[in-house]
Amino acid sequence: MAIVFQKPKSLTSKELHYCPGCPHGIIHRLVAQAIDSLGIEGKTIGVAPVGCAVMAYDYFSCDMVEAAHGRAPAVATGLKRSLPENVIFTYQGDGDLASIGMAETVHAATRNENITIIFVNNAIYGMTGGQMAPTSLPGQVTQTSPYGRDVKLQGYPIRVCEMLSALDAPYYIERVAVNNVKNVNQAKKAIEKAFRNQIEGKGFSLIEVVSACPTNWGMTPQRALQWVEEKMIPYYPLGVYKDRGAEEVKA
Amino acid sequence: MAKVTFNEDICKGCGLCVDACPKQILKLDRSKINRKGHNPAVMTDQAKCIGCAFCATMCPDCVITVEK
């Protein structure tokens, strides 16, 4: 018998602190699996966000840098521009990437910065106890939208993939999910592609992973993943939003 | 022939593996409490396991190792 599935080497032995059923664990594993497959652990440097994944620096065995809230793409830009042979990735939540860090996200994309961004969208601010996120759905009840997100007062959610794909520059943008095995497998492929693009010097790759927050959504892990299927994915459709590689082939 | 091993100590009893298993041969063992205070997931019928690794795919904590 051979091992067909085991914990990736580029995850450390530290036990994850995430809530039971939190998809961060799945997504961390997919990133680690990509790093292992591509054999790049020795030259990878990851940038951790502020959010539930703030301690990601303890979970990946590559060199890691903790960034200020929202600033990971800028930190990654500094890292990549000074160490162009290294592989630089950021791992960010919806507040980090689409609220406080929106300028850094857009500008890294428009510079086609040769980095890999893993964007975890669970429509809520988990670490601080469940406040509204820029990706919280209309009507969604959170600690700072206790009567449901009122689009008249609090605006509409931001679809990051659609928005960034309007820019000319970014190389690859795909939205995936991890709510069932089929989606996890597609997410794994997308994340590996996002790293491979960087190795090949192609430019900015962002993978938005539609995720869940059972604790702050007030649901069991099972119900939360169903909610992803029923409510999140219809609002944030899965698929490839930008693929300059494919466009180049067509041209 | 397939074998799954559970690192019971780090299981958080989230149950995602139980839902994912197409053969429905996993369960949370309510008679056990691991050192994290959870009911860990366990295999109930190893012979029926097809080594699909769906359980390990959905596990957020790399609790499961699959051999085939």
Added chain:
Amino acid sequence: MAEKVLMKGNEAIAEAALRAGCLHYFGYPITPQTELTAYMAKRLPKTEGGVFLQAESEIAAINMVYGVASTGKRVMTSSSSPGVSLKQEGISYIAGADLPAVIVNVQRGGPGLGGIQPSQSDYFQATKGGGHGDYHLIVLTPSSVQEMADLTSLAFDLADKYRCPAMLLADGTMGQMMEPVALPEPHKSVIDKPWAVTGTQMKREHNIINSLYLSPEVLEKTNFQRFERYAEIEKNEVRFESYLMDDAEYCIVAFGIAARVAKNAITAMRKEGLKVGLIRPITVWPFPKKAIREAADKVKGFVCVELSMGQMIEDVRLAEECLRPVMLCNRAGGMIPGVDQIVSMTRSLVSSVEGGAR
């Protein structure tokens, strides 16, 4: 004697940084320091390994600096007062992660959007924090274009030596004026940085650049350890100029452009028989406390000349331990104190100390 070139202060900083082996610069245009950004934009792309990027904001720029600093490589950003306010969180992170980096503030009038003329009103921001938490920057205050170059070089060396960010706190006059300068010889960092993130190459445990310590015991320990380094800096790196202090009866304390004007005022006063000297801090952190305290044993009073509503004066008062009167001679909003004003204020001090005009 090294050849001298006529240069603008802002550009002298940039050229000195390049010669100190700084190949990475991130900035954003803001008056009165934009020439520094423009100089780097021109030179770095033509320099082997050079990285120039105009960032989307001063916040992005300081975070790009943090990224490069994590790799151990020399890196700089520059801005002016409102932009430096934006950088404060990033500076706190750089300090909290014990990273070397150089930040240049070419000060303008404030607060708020303020004006574009020179000031020294970010002294508190530079020396008392600015960003959150317990930390210090090594803060250098040039008083000539030559010092704009020399102190930039020194800033990189000190930052590397102590794993601490350093700030060049210039006023707008220093940035804009042109003077002959003998540029420093090119040199590189010689300090080993085993803590840097460069990729493990699978040969070592991973390095983590971080300032988060959720355990208060651990966070407290890092604070105390950092302050041990600051104690070393205070012991070893105080720099100041002592001008005509040997026989001085009154002492002016001033830095930057204020010190230049003060020297002219001292010349005028000495002609009238008034024995005034100058202590010119070159580091305002660490502050030349000992020099001020020793002067307090000899002189009858101090005049602080500042382009602010009085910030350095508090450090002077603390240093001289209330032994002598300290008066403030100041302008704000971009105005520069003149010789007459300094003379007049010193004479007021003399009157109040000795009674009757002298």
